[in-house]
Every structure is written in C-alpha cells, then in structure tokens.
Amino acid sequence: MGVLEAVQRELKALFGPRALLGPEKGVYRYDAILVGSEPLAVVLPESLEEVQALVRLARRYGFPLVPRGAGSGLSGGAVPEEGSLVVAFTRMLRLEVYPEAQAAFAEAGVPTARISEEARPYGLFYPPDPASWRTSTLGGNLGENAGGPLCFKYGVTGDYLLELEFVDAFGEAHRLSREAYDLPGLLVGSEGTLALLTGARVRLLPLPRHRATLMALFPGVEPLAEAVSRAVAQGALPAKLEFMDPVCVGAVEDYLGMGLPRGRALLLAETDGDDPELVEEELSLVERTALDLGAQVERAAGGEEAEALWRARRAVSPALGRIRPKRVNEDIAVPRSALPRVVGEIEALGRAFGLVVAQFGHIGDGNLHPNILFDPKVEPEAKVWELAHGIARVALRHGGVLSGEHGIGLMKRAFMAEAVDPETLGAFLRVKEALDPQGLLNPGKLLPDP
Amino acid sequence: MGVLEAVQRELKALFGPRALLGPEKGVYRYDAILVGSEPLAVVLPESLEEVQALVRLARRYGFPLVPRGAGSGLSGGAVPEEGSLVVAFTRMLRLEVYPEAQAAFAEAGVPTARISEEARPYGLFYPPDPASWRTSTLGGNLGENAGGPLCFKYGVTGDYLLELEFVDAFGEAHRLSREAYDLPGLLVGSEGTLALLTGARVRLLPLPRHRATLMALFPGVEPLAEAVSRAVAQGALPAKLEFMDPVCVGAVEDYLGMGLPRGRALLLAETDGDDPELVEEELSLVERTALDLGAQVERAAGGEEAEALWRARRAVSPALGRIRPKRVNEDIAVPRSALPRVVGEIEALGRAFGLVVAQFGHIGDGNLHPNILFDPKVEPEAKVWELAHGIARVALRHGGVLSGEHGIGLMKRAFMAEAVDPETLGAFLRVKEALDPQGLLNPGKLLPDP
Known part of the structure; x- marks a missing residue:
C-alpha cells in the first residue's frame, strides 16, 4: 500500500465522511481571487482534538496543512499547493456570548457577522467588519488580522483578541491569554504559517446609540x-x-x-x-x-x-464586475498625507498599461484597494500582474505597506523581499523555524523562499 | 590581560565616561523592590548604533545584557545577575510629536509622562499611565507592557504601539510596524529577554474635554x-x-x-x-x-x-510605608466576578501568616495589588515570600494571572511553571531560543529555568 493510500485510510478512519478524498475536493482549490492545485484531501474537523489528531498525522507523513475558513480571502492565503491537505474549519461553529464580561468565544468556523448578531440582544457588538463578514470566518479573520470600514475608529481583529485557542505544529493544544510572551498576538496575522487557530475569546463593545x-x-x-x-x-x-x-x-x-x-x-x-x-x-x-x-x-x-x-459603496464590487469579467483586487496602505499622490500615480500607471484601474478603500487609515479590471481573452494576465506589482511599488515608495488588510498570502510573498529588510526577514524565518521546524503549516505563504 | 580587563577597555573606548566601571555601578543593583548582584559594568548608550555596538561586544565575549529604564519596576526585571552588563537607556531621550498623525516617536529613556506633556498643546495625550509614569521610561513600560488606572478604558502600552525600534540579539537594528509576523507585539511585555527596545512610535488620543x-x-x-x-x-x-x-x-x-x-x-x-x-x-x-x-x-x-x-489614592504608598518599613507589592489580575472572594481569601491568608496585608488596585479590570508590609528585623523575609507565593496561588486558583501589570521578572519566574502548561512553556522556550540563541538578553527573567 502506498503512502497516499495509507494517509487516506487514516483520514477516513479519523473523519469518516468529513474527509473529502474524491473530486469534490477540487472546490477547495480557490479563494476569492486565486486558484491553486488540487489538494491531497480536504478535512472538516469538528473539535480541537480532531485538529490535534490531524496535525499528528501530518507530522508523521510530512504533508503540508493549509488552513481555510470561508475561502473569501483576497491574497491566496487559503489556496493549496501541490500535495497538501486542506483543513476547512467551517464545521467548528461553537459560539458563546458572555454579556457581563463583554466578551464572546467563537470557534474558527463561525462567520464573523454572527458574533455581532448574537451580541446585539445584549447591546454589544464585535467591531472588526471586513466587507466579507457575512461569509468570512473568525479563523480566517484572525489569520489575516482582518480590518474593515470600522477599523479606522475601532481597530482590527487583533485589537479584540483576549485569548487564542490553537494547535501548534507539534500537535499540542493551547488556550492562551496575552501575558508573558504574547504568542496570540504573534499568531494573529501569521496567515496559518505558525499554528492552526481553532477559536478565540474576543472583546465586545457596547453598541453606539x-x-x-x-x-x-x-x-x-x-x-x-x-x-x-x-x-x-x-x-x-x-x-x-x-x-x-x-x-x-x-x-x-x-x-x-x-x-x-x-x-x-x-x-x-x-x-x-x-x-x-x-x-x-x-x-x-x-x-x-x-x-x-x-x-x-x-x-x-x-x-x-x-x-x-x-x-x-456596497455596489462597487458587482458594478466593477460589469466593466470587465475579471479583476485583481490590490490592497495597500499608505500614510494619509501621501494618498493624493499615490492615487494619482496609480491612475497614471493604469493608463500607461492600457488597463482599467478603479480605486476605492478605507481612506481614514490610508487603506486603498486599487482594482485592475481585465478580460483574460484580450488582456494578458502577465501584464495585469506586472501592473499589480507596479502598484505595490508605488505604495512602498510612499512609505506604505504591502497589505492593508488582505494579507500577503501567495499573491505578494515575492514582494516581501522588497518590503522587508534582510535582517527582519531573518528574524521572521527564525520564528517560523522555531514554531514549525518541519515547515508543515501553510508552506509557500507570507514568507518568501529563503 | 584578562577577559574582564579587555571588555572594560573596549567599553571605555566605545562609551568613554558613559561606561561606569567603578563603585558607582552598585547603584544599578536595585529596582523598586529587589536587589541583585553588582554588574560587571553599566553602560549609558545615546544612540541605536551604540546599542548595536554593545550587543556585538556582548556576543563576542558572551556576557549577559540587562536592559534598564528608570529602575522603578516592581518585579526585578531590571535587576542584574552576577557578571552581567547593565544597559541603562536613560540617555536616549529623543521625543517627537506628530500632531497630524496623532502619534509620537520616543526613545526608550523618555519618561512616560513626558509624552503626554509634549502632546498636550495639540490636544492629545498618551493613555498608558503606570503609577510611576513621571519617572518610569517608555522602554521599561514597553518591556513590561505596563498598564495603569486608565487601562480599564484605554488599554495598556501594547495597545498604543505603532512601530517598534529595537536591536536584536545578533546586533541588528530594526524598526518594524505591526504587519506580517507581529514581532513588535511579541517583544512588548517580553521583559528584555528577546531584544533591546530602543524606541517606539506610539498612538496618541484626543484629550477628553x-x-x-x-x-x-x-x-x-x-x-x-x-x-x-x-x-x-x-x-x-x-x-x-x-x-x-x-x-x-x-x-x-x-x-x-x-x-x-x-x-x-x-x-x-x-x-x-x-x-x-x-x-x-x-x-x-x-x-x-x-x-x-x-x-x-x-x-x-x-x-x-x-x-x-x-x-x-496617591497617598497609599507613603501611608503604607508608615505601618512597616518594608513591603512586597504583589500584582495579580483576576476575573472581576472573583474579586470579592479573592480579596477575602488574601485577607485570611495574611491573618494566618500574622503579617499585615493591605490591598488596593485597578478594580475595573480585576488588577489587584496586595501589599505585604513587614519589618525585616522582626518578621523573617522567608515568611513574607511564602505569603507572596500563597497570594499568587489564590489568583491562579480563581482563573487569574500572575502579573496584572508589573511583569514576571525575577520575582515570579519560579511560578511560571505553575501558571503556564508545559506545552506553552515549550513554545515560549522555542521562541527564546530562536531570537536569542546565546541567551544573552536578560537571563534569569520571566522564563523559569528549563
């Protein structure tokens, strides 16, 4: 029996019908913007213990794990690479509101908007509000440290994290508050490359009247x-x-x-x-x-x-879809003072490339989404990506950053080498090596190849 | 020439009169509560580059570096161990306010209250307000992730950190915002064990009217x-x-x-x-x-x-000093709902030990400071520490944590093994090993011996 068959047998034994091994797993190649390889298998765990069992299995056989929420990401963070195992958290749906403590615990698969819905009867809400919040999950939001329109005033996902529940690359389960070494803070925004996030206790705020x-x-x-x-x-x-x-x-x-x-x-x-x-x-x-x-x-x-x-504002996405069938949704953040120049340079860049660029975003904190609209039948994708990289360079030149809120993922990892100095990259790689020495967790994301 | 003399010569060449090698270095044995060994030397760097040079020297000779702000800490975090070199940041005093960005950059040695003083003409303030804020430094506050009375509404030091400037254990300088891996967030509260923090860009808020x-x-x-x-x-x-x-x-x-x-x-x-x-x-x-x-x-x-x-409220410290000449200022945080029981149990414990215990604190977030008052001439210190440990155990038993805002430092590191499960401690040690493999940075603090 080959290794692949052995793994599939073990997955079936552990997860039964919640281990997808047939053609239906092809659906998990996509996020909202990129397409990857067909995974080895897709697993839908329902508990912390199942996630631990899965990590131990992955360690034993040495195959990579790709965590996934709703797949609504915009940087390829949840897109599988060849031979990997997708861990879809959409069945981990426990949600409890603690009104007296102004807090909630939610498992990774809970759609973000559900937290505010459950908190509303108590006059509370959970502020981080990515545009996708009705579909995207808390786990995905934690992995990307997602923001949204409200983040100018209220801050991003990490600002509401009280305790993080996660399984590390050794298969150990943790539930940590943010004392001593702030590992929860380190894991937020690490795009699934340092641990599998299974749930979080988050802070709620009183609803403004x-x-x-x-x-x-x-x-x-x-x-x-x-x-x-x-x-x-x-x-x-x-x-x-x-x-x-x-x-x-x-x-x-x-x-x-x-x-x-x-x-x-x-x-x-x-x-x-x-x-x-x-x-x-x-x-x-x-x-x-x-x-x-x-x-x-x-x-x-x-x-x-x-x-x-x-x-x-909400009509922007469907409206842009009518101009060209496909688009690349860029996500940069620049100092507010640089915005007029940045927007102007991106407009000029679009004209120079002969491609339609539409810009919108959360201007309060300088988070801009330049969208390149194109028709793959007449406008070559290579040109589109070249323009996307040009846009990222405009952001860096004006003291901005590569990702306002969508993450680095697959899409911008090549750019990390330009955005981050070698010493910092070295520190990132030392952290990665320490927490995931086998390199099992979401390889090929966020960090550039060493 | 012995190694010690060689080091002293190099320190003199690098820092001139800002390398303290004589008896005056004895002053740096203390924080506000504990006494350590006399350091090998005390150095007062004035720039990022000097800190880098110092770390390279320490690497070469293998002696430990103990970062220090005002020495107003309450857990021994800045107290030197035998043969170490104290890095006192009190000469790094650059402070700039950027009113339009509602931000300020301050070097590690800036007393925390100075930031709000400089921001006040622009109608802004820097919220974290430890009781010591007129003397304690931003660097010390970052190392301990300090809070204060305002932290119930406004949050702690880490909540205001936009960018962190630091020198790592390899002598490399960094200035990082909080994207990709949030190293700044990890370093805040790490008590000088992962890097030397030299400055920070912090968020300011409009002053309430x-x-x-x-x-x-x-x-x-x-x-x-x-x-x-x-x-x-x-x-x-x-x-x-x-x-x-x-x-x-x-x-x-x-x-x-x-x-x-x-x-x-x-x-x-x-x-x-x-x-x-x-x-x-x-x-x-x-x-x-x-x-x-x-x-x-x-x-x-x-x-x-x-x-x-x-x-x-401000008279508490001097007033308690009149009851007994010495005191141990404990610092625990417990769920608000557990406060009445916790306070009661600590009262009973004090009575059982025959020692005076006075309790005060920031009750909004359950941060309690039980102070054990004693006279070392008649009340043995061993008994005092036994009671202090008993108090820490009361906190843990009620779902609390070992440090509300003072840090673990020297004082509570033995307790980390009780407070943190072995898996988490393992993750902490892996992070320490990755970022400071030689163990140069503030050894003997925060983490228990492996």
Whole structure:
C-alpha cells in the first residue's frame, strides 16, 4: 500500500465522511481571487482534538496543512499547493456570548457577522467588519488580522483578541491569554504559517446609540484626501470613512442609476456615539472641511437615507464586475498625507498599461484597494500582474505597506523581499523555524523562499 | 590581560565616561523592590548604533545584557545577575510629536509622562499611565507592557504601539510596524529577554474635554466589587476605577487626616469624554449602583474637589510605608466576578501568616495589588515570600494571572511553571531560543529555568 493510500485510510478512519478524498475536493482549490492545485484531501474537523489528531498525522507523513475558513480571502492565503491537505474549519461553529464580561468565544468556523448578531440582544457588538463578514470566518479573520470600514475608529481583529485557542505544529493544544510572551498576538496575522487557530475569546463593545452619515462628491481625489486629512487633524474620528474614485462612481451609477454625477470622487462618512448632538457635530466637522474643498455634500436625514447612501459603496464590487469579467483586487496602505499622490500615480500607471484601474478603500487609515479590471481573452494576465506589482511599488515608495488588510498570502510573498529588510526577514524565518521546524503549516505563504 | 580587563577597555573606548566601571555601578543593583548582584559594568548608550555596538561586544565575549529604564519596576526585571552588563537607556531621550498623525516617536529613556506633556498643546495625550509614569521610561513600560488606572478604558502600552525600534540579539537594528509576523507585539511585555527596545512610535488620543469623579465608601470589599461589576454590566466604562481596602483607608487616614471613616472599603471612579452631560450620566450609573449596595457617596463638584479625592489614592504608598518599613507589592489580575472572594481569601491568608496585608488596585479590570508590609528585623523575609507565593496561588486558583501589570521578572519566574502548561512553556522556550540563541538578553527573567 502506498503512502497516499495509507494517509487516506487514516483520514477516513479519523473523519469518516468529513474527509473529502474524491473530486469534490477540487472546490477547495480557490479563494476569492486565486486558484491553486488540487489538494491531497480536504478535512472538516469538528473539535480541537480532531485538529490535534490531524496535525499528528501530518507530522508523521510530512504533508503540508493549509488552513481555510470561508475561502473569501483576497491574497491566496487559503489556496493549496501541490500535495497538501486542506483543513476547512467551517464545521467548528461553537459560539458563546458572555454579556457581563463583554466578551464572546467563537470557534474558527463561525462567520464573523454572527458574533455581532448574537451580541446585539445584549447591546454589544464585535467591531472588526471586513466587507466579507457575512461569509468570512473568525479563523480566517484572525489569520489575516482582518480590518474593515470600522477599523479606522475601532481597530482590527487583533485589537479584540483576549485569548487564542490553537494547535501548534507539534500537535499540542493551547488556550492562551496575552501575558508573558504574547504568542496570540504573534499568531494573529501569521496567515496559518505558525499554528492552526481553532477559536478565540474576543472583546465586545457596547453598541453606539446614534449614527450620522453624509456623502460628499469632490471634483477629484486630491481635495477629497485633503478634506479627510484636515478633518481628522481637527479631531474628527468617524467610525467609517470610505472613498470611491471617479471610475468606481461611474460604474456604480451605470449599475444602480441613483443619480451620481460623473467624474467626481465620492466620500462616505459615518460618525457614531451615544450622544446624538455630538455625533452630528462630529459629522459637521467633516462636512465643513468637505465644503471648504469644493465638495457637494448630501447629509442623510435618517437611517433609511443613510442606508441608501451606503448602497453605493456596497455596489462597487458587482458594478466593477460589469466593466470587465475579471479583476485583481490590490490592497495597500499608505500614510494619509501621501494618498493624493499615490492615487494619482496609480491612475497614471493604469493608463500607461492600457488597463482599467478603479480605486476605492478605507481612506481614514490610508487603506486603498486599487482594482485592475481585465478580460483574460484580450488582456494578458502577465501584464495585469506586472501592473499589480507596479502598484505595490508605488505604495512602498510612499512609505506604505504591502497589505492593508488582505494579507500577503501567495499573491505578494515575492514582494516581501522588497518590503522587508534582510535582517527582519531573518528574524521572521527564525520564528517560523522555531514554531514549525518541519515547515508543515501553510508552506509557500507570507514568507518568501529563503 | 584578562577577559574582564579587555571588555572594560573596549567599553571605555566605545562609551568613554558613559561606561561606569567603578563603585558607582552598585547603584544599578536595585529596582523598586529587589536587589541583585553588582554588574560587571553599566553602560549609558545615546544612540541605536551604540546599542548595536554593545550587543556585538556582548556576543563576542558572551556576557549577559540587562536592559534598564528608570529602575522603578516592581518585579526585578531590571535587576542584574552576577557578571552581567547593565544597559541603562536613560540617555536616549529623543521625543517627537506628530500632531497630524496623532502619534509620537520616543526613545526608550523618555519618561512616560513626558509624552503626554509634549502632546498636550495639540490636544492629545498618551493613555498608558503606570503609577510611576513621571519617572518610569517608555522602554521599561514597553518591556513590561505596563498598564495603569486608565487601562480599564484605554488599554495598556501594547495597545498604543505603532512601530517598534529595537536591536536584536545578533546586533541588528530594526524598526518594524505591526504587519506580517507581529514581532513588535511579541517583544512588548517580553521583559528584555528577546531584544533591546530602543524606541517606539506610539498612538496618541484626543484629550477628553470633561471629567467627573466620585468617592464611594462601602461597608466592605464584597459590596464594592459587586457594585463595580453591576455598573460595568450596565454599560458604564469609567476611565478610572480604583479601590482601597479598609487597611489602606485606615493608613491613608492616619497619614492625611482627611476625615475618612474607619473600616470601610473605598472606591474612586472617574468618567471622561467630550460631552459633560454624558460624562455625568455615566458617573451617575456608578453612583446609583454604589448607593444600592449601601455605600456613602461623595461626588466632586469640580476639578479641585476631584483632586482632593485623588490625593487619598496617591497617598497609599507613603501611608503604607508608615505601618512597616518594608513591603512586597504583589500584582495579580483576576476575573472581576472573583474579586470579592479573592480579596477575602488574601485577607485570611495574611491573618494566618500574622503579617499585615493591605490591598488596593485597578478594580475595573480585576488588577489587584496586595501589599505585604513587614519589618525585616522582626518578621523573617522567608515568611513574607511564602505569603507572596500563597497570594499568587489564590489568583491562579480563581482563573487569574500572575502579573496584572508589573511583569514576571525575577520575582515570579519560579511560578511560571505553575501558571503556564508545559506545552506553552515549550513554545515560549522555542521562541527564546530562536531570537536569542546565546541567551544573552536578560537571563534569569520571566522564563523559569528549563
């Protein structure tokens, strides 16, 4: 009996029908943006103990483990390489809310939005809100240290982590709070390369009682970025500050026909808090700086009008899909002050490549998503990736970073060598070697080849 | 020429009069609570490059490096062991505030309170506020991941870290933000055992415009803890929630004669924010739960009255010093719900040992400082330490942790084996081995002997 058959037999014995060995495992080649190899097998564990058993098996036979949540990632972090075993956490769904402690425990497979849904009856919520939060899982969010529109005011996934439950590369289970050496903090954002994250105790916050929303249409991206910069310097801390460039605005208007003017850059701002007057006052600060910089401002009179404005932002993805059938969704973060120049350079780069680039993002913290739209039948993918790399270089040149919130994954690992100095890379590799000496955990992700 | 002389010659060549080789180095044996051996030498570097040169020298000769800020630590983290070289960061004092970015860069030797002082003209502040913040340094605070009264609402040192500058055990300099592997997050709280921290870019917050303060005197610690628990569950998030047990209250009254009644447990609560009505309303929530549980409440009518109330809290240390000449200041953190039982058990333990125990702390997050007061002439230190260990065990038994904010250091490292399971300790040791294979950095701290 060959090794492969032996492994498959053991997987069947351990997981029964939750070990996928047939053609259905091909579905697990994809995340939301990249395609990998067909895995050796896909396993759907239901408990910490099953994850431990799996790691011990992988150690014995030496095959790589690729952790996976909902597969909604945008950097290939969950995409399998040849001969690997996908660990899909979607059956680990335990979720408990502790209202008195303002905390919740969720297993890795729990969709992120479920935490806030369960916390809502107690007047609490879980702030990290990646766009995918209805489908993406807490485990995936922890692995990528995901952010979202709310992260400007509220911070990212790691800021809400109280305790982390994980299985290390030796098959040992841990549940650690953040004292002594902060291993939970190290594992958050490590993209499954240092441990398999099985669950977390997270911090919840009281739901703010009031919100206020405005939409501002600027003559261009530059005054928009300048207005944001001034408002923040004056003390405004909106919960959300989202922007769309004229390409996005045009695409959304073609799609929804909501009466948006062409050729404008759009800013959506939402403030929140417990005192309605303060919430409105903070929004007025944004409004005044927007007006000063030539924007046309529409303020939502209530929840329904606000909802109508947010429709424009949520329509970006489907709207861009109508321009070209495929897209590469870049994810960079740059200092807020550099935004106007960065956006301008990326526009020029797109024109030089003859490709459509649409830009939007969480402008409050300089997190930008330049999307390259293309038709693989007429626009060669190699050119698209060359442009994507050019965009990453623009970010680095302006003091930015390679990943605002999507992670490095498969997509940007080659760039780590440019983004990180050799000494730091050396330190990263020493940490990896210490915690995963066999290199079993999500190989080929995040770190460049040594 | 012996090795010692060779080292001293090199140190003199590198640091001139900032290499202390004579009897004055004896001053560096102490932190605020423990005494170690006289170091081989004390060095006062003034730049990143000097720190690098020092690490290279230490590597070559194989002697240990003990980083030190103001020496105000309470767990022996900066106390030298035999033959080590103390790196005192008190000459690294560069401090720059970036108001637009709501951030500051400070070198390791900057006293923590200086950051808020420099930020104040821009309407900003740096929240982490250990009691020692006028003397203790940012470097020491980073090493211990220090908290303070404000940390219940605002979080601890690590929550404000944007970028960390450090020299690793190989002599390489780094300045890292918190992407990919979060090494800065790992180094915070590692007590100088993984790298020498030379500076940090930290996040600042807008100064709240209003504050409100009350003092509540409870018939005992149990109803006090219950009131805190209820108020927090109802959504109150005071900036500070400090408590003192009847021993502390009595000591402060003996010292200040401010008219505090005997035999009561004291709670000080301060709320803050931008809206005066909301700030008062939040305090009223604490007031109502305090009254419900039999407290007598005094609300400060303004800043001066508030200041008078806070005098009681600040007087705790000198007041306790009048009861016995020496004390061991314990530092545990327990779930808020366990506080009444924990305080009761520690009281009983003190009585059983025939030693005076006074308890106070940041009750909002369950961080308790039981102080054992003793006279070494009549009360043997061995007994004191036995009681200290007993107190640590009470914390662990109630789901608490060994260090709320003072660190493990020298004082509690023997306890790590009880507090942390062998698998976690194994992971800690692998990380230590990876980042400091020669074991040069602050040996004998935090981690127990393998």
